[in-house]
Amino acid sequence: MSTTSSGRPPGRTGRTRRAVQAAVAALATVTLTAACAAGGPAEAGGGSGEPREGGDIVFLIDSLGDTWIPNNSSISSFQGHVWGHVTDKLVYVDAEGEVSPWVAESWEQNDDATQFTLHLKDGVTFSDGSPLDAAAVVENLDTWAFGAPDAGISPVGLFPKTYDRAEAVDESTVEVYFDAPTLGFVPTLGYHGSILVSPETLALPAEEQADLSNDIGSGPFVVESWKEGDSVVLTKREDYDWGPEAVGHTGPAYLDTITYKLVAESSTRTGAVQSGQADVAYNATPQELDSFKEQGFSVDVPRYLGFVNGYRLNTRVAPFDDTLVRQAFQHGIDRDEILSTVYTEDWSAAEGLIQSNVPEATDHSDSFAYDPELAASLLDEAGWTEGADGVRTKDGEPLELTLYPNPYLATSKAIDELVAQQLGELGFAVDIQAYDVVTFGERVSDNTSLSNYEVTRSFIDVGTVASILTDAENGEDWFGLGQSDERTNELRDAVAQATDLDERAKAVDELQEHLLEEAYFAPVTQIVQRIYVSNPELHDVTYNGVAYASYYTAWLED
Amino acid sequence: MNASYLRFAGRRLLQAVVVVLLAYVFTFVVISVLPGDPVTNTLRNPENGFTEEEIARIVAYYGLDQPVVVQLWQSLSHFVVGDLGVSLRSNLPVTRLVAEVVPSTLALAASALAVALVLAFAVAYGTQNLPRRYGQGVLRALPSLFLSVPAFVVGLLLIQVFAFQLGLFRVIEPDGAWATFFAAVALGIPVSAQVAEVLITGLDHESRQEYAAVARSRGLGQARLFAKHLLKPSSLPVVTVVALTVGELLGGALIIETIFGRTGVGSLVQRSVSTQDLPVLQAVVSLAAVVFVVVNLLADLVYPLLDPRVRLDRAPRKAAGQPGPEQPTPEQPILERQVSVP
Numbered sequence: 001m002s003t004t005s006s007g008r009p010p011g012r013t014g015r016t017r018r019a020v021q022a023a024v025a026a027l028a029t030v031t032l033t034a035a036c037a038a039g040g041p042a043e044a045g046g047g048s049g050e051p052r053e054g055g056d057i058v059f060l061i062d063s064l065g066d067t068w069i070p071n072n073s074s075i076s077s078f079q080g081h082v083w084g085h086v087t088d089k090l091v092y093v094d095a096e097g098e099v100s101p102w103v104a105e106s107w108e109q110n111d112d113a114t115q116f117t118l119h120l121k122d123g124v125t126f127s128d129g130s131p132l133d134a135a136a137v138v139e140n141l142d143t144w145a146f147g148a149p150d151a152g153i154s155p156v157g158l159f160p161k162t163y164d165r166a167e168a169v170d171e172s173t174v175e176v177y178f179d180a181p182t183l184g185f186v187p188t189l190g191y192h193g194s195i196l197v198s199p200e201t202l203a204l205p206a207e208e209q210a211d212l213s214n215d216i217g218s219g220p221f222v223v224e225s226w227k228e229g230d231s232v233v234l235t236k237r238e239d240y241d242w243g244p245e246a247v248g249h250t251g252p253a254y255l256d257t258i259t260y261k262l263v264a265e266s267s268t269r270t271g272a273v274q275s276g277q278a279d280v281a282y283n284a285t286p287q288e289l290d291s292f293k294e295q296g297f298s299v300d301v302p303r304y305l306g307f308v309n310g311y312r313l314n315t316r317v318a319p320f321d322d323t324l325v326r327q328a329f330q331h332g333i334d335r336d337e338i339l340s341t342v343y344t345e346d347w348s349a350a351e352g353l354i355q356s357n358v359p360e361a362t363d364h365s366d367s368f369a370y371d372p373e374l375a376a377s378l379l380d381e382a383g384w385t386e387g388a389d390g391v392r393t394k395d396g397e398p399l400e401l402t403l404y405p406n407p408y409l410a411t412s413k414a415i416d417e418l419v420a421q422q423l424g425e426l427g428f429a430v431d432i433q434a435y436d437v438v439t440f441g442e443r444v445s446d447n448t449s450l451s452n453y454e455v456t457r458s459f460i461d462v463g464t465v466a467s468i469l470t471d472a473e474n475g476e477d478w479f480g481l482g483q484s485d486e487r488t489n490e491l492r493d494a495v496a497q498a499t500d501l502d503e504r505a506k507a508v509d510e511l512q513e514h515l516l517e518e519a520y521f522a523p524v525t526q527i528v529q530r531i532y533v534s535n536p537e538l539h540d541v542t543y544n545g546v547a548y549a550s551y552y553t554a555w556l557e558d
Numbered sequence: 559m560n561a562s563y564l565r566f567a568g569r570r571l572l573q574a575v576v577v578v579l580l581a582y583v584f585t586f587v588v589i590s591v592l593p594g595d596p597v598t599n600t601l602r603n604p605e606n607g608f609t610e611e612e613i614a615r616i617v618a619y620y621g622l623d624q625p626v627v628v629q630l631w632q633s634l635s636h637f638v639v640g641d642l643g644v645s646l647r648s649n650l651p652v653t654r655l656v657a658e659v660v661p662s663t664l665a666l667a668a669s670a671l672a673v674a675l676v677l678a679f680a681v682a683y684g685t686q687n688l689p690r691r692y693g694q695g696v697l698r699a700l701p702s703l704f705l706s707v708p709a710f711v712v713g714l715l716l717i718q719v720f721a722f723q724l725g726l727f728r729v730i731e732p733d734g735a736w737a738t739f740f741a742a743v744a745l746g747i748p749v750s751a752q753v754a755e756v757l758i759t760g761l762d763h764e765s766r767q768e769y770a771a772v773a774r775s776r777g778l779g780q781a782r783l784f785a786k787h788l789l790k791p792s793s794l795p796v797v798t799v800v801a802l803t804v805g806e807l808l809g810g811a812l813i814i815e816t817i818f819g820r821t822g823v824g825s826l827v828q829r830s831v832s833t834q835d836l837p838v839l840q841a842v843v844s845l846a847a848v849v850f851v852v853v854n855l856l857a858d859l860v861y862p863l864l865d866p867r868v869r870l871d872r873a874p875r876k877a878a879g880q881p882g883p884e885q886p887t888p889e890q891p892i893l894e895r896q897v898s899v900p
Binding site for chain 1: 592593594599600601608609612615616618619620644647648649650651654655658659714717718721722723725728729730816817818819821825826828829832833834
C-alpha cells in the first residue's frame with residue numbers, strides 16, 4: 001500500500017511559511033498605516049456666515065437610553081438630545097446659566113417665592129395641531145411633580161418637592177403654588193427633565209408612551225421614524241415659530257433632517273465623521289481630540305451646570321473623621337497633573353464645589369491648592385507617622401483608603417489611579433475598587449459606610465446645593481454630618497429659603513468657603529461629560545446649560 | 559413518511575420543548591440572583607433624586623416586589639401561551655422588540671455561514687490539490703490563524719479599509735449589501751476555521767483510502783476525485799460542526815453587531831444584559847434555544863441523505879445536544895469492488 005501524503009521536506013515548508021508570515025505581517029502593517037492616515041475633512045471652515053436652508057445631518061451616539069416615556073427618560077443623558085429637538089421648554093437656560101423666555105414669555109413671583117405667574121406665548125401648538133395653552137402647561141407641571149407611579153410613570157426626580165399645585169387662570173396664564181420658598185422653580189423649567197408634551201400623550205398608558213412616535217411635542221423637529229436601540233430620524237416642522245430669542249433665531253430650523261444613529265463603538269463613530277459618512281460623533285475619548293483638531297474638525301467640550309468632579313468625604317468614617325486628614329487629602333491632589341495626563345487643554349481645574357459657569361460660582365481654589373508639604377505636615381500633626389514601607393500609621397493602624405471610580409464618568413478610573421499615586425507619596429495606602437454601573441449602584445451609591453464618593457452631578461439651579469448638605473427633609477447628607485454642624489445647617493437654610501437671588505449667591509459663596517475649609521469636599525476638575533466631534537461645515541450649533549447640542553440654529557455649508 | 563420517522567420526529571420535538579423551557583427557567587434564575595432589578599437600578603441613579611417611597615410604588619407596578627417564585631410562575635404561565643410580556647427597560651412589548659431585530663441577525667448569520675462554508679471548502683480544496691511546495695502548509699495553518707484572530711480586530715480593520723478608506727459602504731447604513739457582507743466576513747472567519755479543520759481531517763483520511771488510490775491510478779484528476787469521491791464522505795462531520803456553530807454565530811453576532819452598528823439580536827441582548835431586562839433576555843434565550851434545537855434536528859435529518867448507512871432508528875439513542883450519529887467506519891469499503899494496489 002502506498003502512502004500518498006506526508007514526507008514533506010521540513011526545511012522548505014518552514015521557509016515558505018516564514019515568508020508568507022512576513023508577507024502577511026507586511027500587508028497588515030500597510031493596511032493599518034493606510035487606515036491611520038485616513039484622509040482629513042475636505043476643507044475646514046470657510047463659511048460665509050449666512051445660514052443656508054436645507055441639509056441633513058447624521059449624529060452618531062453611543063446609546064439611545066432606555067424607555068421613551070417622556071417623564072422617565074427626559075433626564076437620560078442620551079435621550080435628552082432627541083427631546084431637545086422634539087419638545088420645547090417654558091424657559092431657556094444658556095451655557096452660563098442665564099434664564100430667558102421661551103414658551104413662557106414672562107413670569108412674576110411673589111415676595112417669598114412661593115407663588116409664580118407664568119405668561120405663555122400665543123399661538124404655540126403641538127405637532128398634532130393641539131394648542132400648547134395654560135391647561136396643557138398645568139397638566140405637564142402636575143406630571144413632572146407627581147408622575148403616575150402606580151401606572152409605571154415616575155415623577156421628574158429633580159422637580160421641586162415643594163410643588164403644591166398649578167391653575168390655568170386663562171388661556172395663556174398659569175399660576176403655580178408652592179409650600180415653601182422655591183427660587184429654583186423658574187430655572188428648573190429649563191432643565192432637561194421639564195419637556196412639554198401634549199396632554200394627549202400624557203393620557204396614554206406607559207406602554208404607549210414608550211413608543212416615541214406617540215410622544216407629541218411642540219419643538220422645531222418631529223419624529224419621522226425610529227427603531228428601538230437603533231436610530232431616530234427627525235424632520236423639521238415648517239410652521240415652527242417660537243424658538244427661544246436667546247439663541248438668535250425663532251423661525252423654522254435650517255436643517256431638513258437630523259438622524260440619530262446608535263454606533264456603540266467609539267472608533268467607528270469618529271472614523272465615520274473623519275471619512276465624511278456622518279456629521280457629529282458624540283463621546284469621543286479626550287485623548288483623541290487633539291488629532292481631530294489638527295485635522296480640522298470642530299471639537300466642542302461644553303461644560304454643564306452642576307457640581308465639579310471631586311470626592312465628597314464621609315466625616316463619620318475613618319480616616320476622614322479627622323479634619324486634618326481631610327485637609328491633607330485636599331492638598332495632596334495635584335490637579336494639574338490630572339489635567340495634563342487624563343485630559344486636554346479644554347478641561348480646567350475645579351475652583352470650588354460648583355462648576356465655574358454656574359452664575360453663583362466664586363473662586364475658592366486657594367483653599368484646597370496642591371501643597372504636598374502642607375499635606376504631610378497636616379498628617380504629622382494628626383499623629384500619622386511614616387513607617388518603613390512608606391505607609392503612615394497611627395496606633396498601629398495603617399492610613400488606608402479605597403477609591404471607587406464613578407462609572408458614569410469614563411475618565412474616572414484614570415483619575416483615581418493618579419490620585420492613588422499622589423496620595424501614596426504622602427503615606428496613604430490607597431486601593432481602587434472599580435465596579436460596573438449596576439454593582440456600583442448596589443454597593444457604593446447609597447452606602448454610608450464608605451469613606452468617600454466621587455461626585456459627577458449636574459443641576460440647573462444652585463439651590464440644589466441645599467439638598468445635599470444634611471439629612472433634613474430627605475437631604476442626601478453627602479458628608480455624613482446629619483445635622484451636627486451648626487454652620488452648615490445655617491447656610492443650608494440661607495440657600496434653601498432665600499427669596500432673593502443676590503442674597504442666595506452670597507450664602508452659596510459662604511457655604512463653599514465653609515465646606516472647603518472643613519475639607520468635607522475635595523474638588524478635582526470641572527466636568528465635561530459631553531464631547532462632540534463635528535464636520536467643520538456644520539455651523540452655529542448652540543449648547544445649553546446642560547451641555548446638550550441644539551441643531552435648531554445649525555446649518556450646513558453647501 | 560413511515561412510522562419510525564414520525565416516532566423519531568415526535569421524540570425530538572418533545573426534547574426540543576423541554577430544552578426551551580429549561581433554558582427559559584435557567585435564564586430567569588440566573589438573572590434573578592443578580593443584585594437589583596432594572597427599574598430600581600435606573601431610579602436609584604442619584605441624578606434622578608427619587609424618594610424611597612416613589613421608587614417602591616414604581617417597583618410595585620412592575621411586580622418586582624413579589625417573591626421570585628411568584629414572578630417565575632407568572633412569567634412562565636404567560637410564556638406558555640405566547641405572551642412574552644413587556645420590556646422592563648424600554649417599556650415596549652417584547653414581541654415587537656424581538657421582531658424588529660431578528661431579520662437583521664438572520665441575514666448576518668446566514669451570510670456569515672455562507673462565507674464560512676465557501677472559505678472552509680476553498681481552504682480544504684487547496685490543502686488537497688495545491689502542489690505541496692506552494693503554500694499547502696500555509697493553507698493548513700490558516701484555520702489556526704482564523705481562530706486566533708479575534709473577530710472584533712478583523713471587523714474594525716474591515717471597517718477602516720473598506721468603509722472609511724475605500725468608501726465601499728457607509729457605517730450608518732449597516733444593513734446594506736456590502737456592509738452585511740463585510741460583517742459576515744468578520745463573523746464567518748472563525749467559524750470557517752472549525753469547518754475547515756474537520757473537512758481537512760476528513761479529506762486527508764479519505765484520500766489515504768484505497769478507493770482513492772484506485773481512482774487515482776485509473777487516471778482520475780485531482781479535481782474530479784475531490785468533487786466526486788472525497789467530498790461527500792468527508793462532509794458528514796461538517797454537518798455536525800455547522801449545526802454546532804449556530805451558537806457561535808449567535809454569540810459572535812453580539813460583538814460584530816456592536817462593531818458594525820447593526821441592530822440585531824446581539825445588540826438587543828447587549829442592551830438587555832446591561833440593564834437586567836429579564837423579559838427580553840428570556841425571550842431571546844428561548845428563541846436561541848429553539849433555533850439551536852431546530853438546526854440540530856435538521857442536521858440529523860441530513861445525515862441519511864449524505865450517508866445511507868445512517869439509519870433513523872438509531873438516532874433517538876443519542877441525548878439531545880450530542881452531535882451527530884456514529885461516523886462511518888473507515889474499514890468499510892465504499893467502492894463495490896475491492897482492488898488491491900501494489
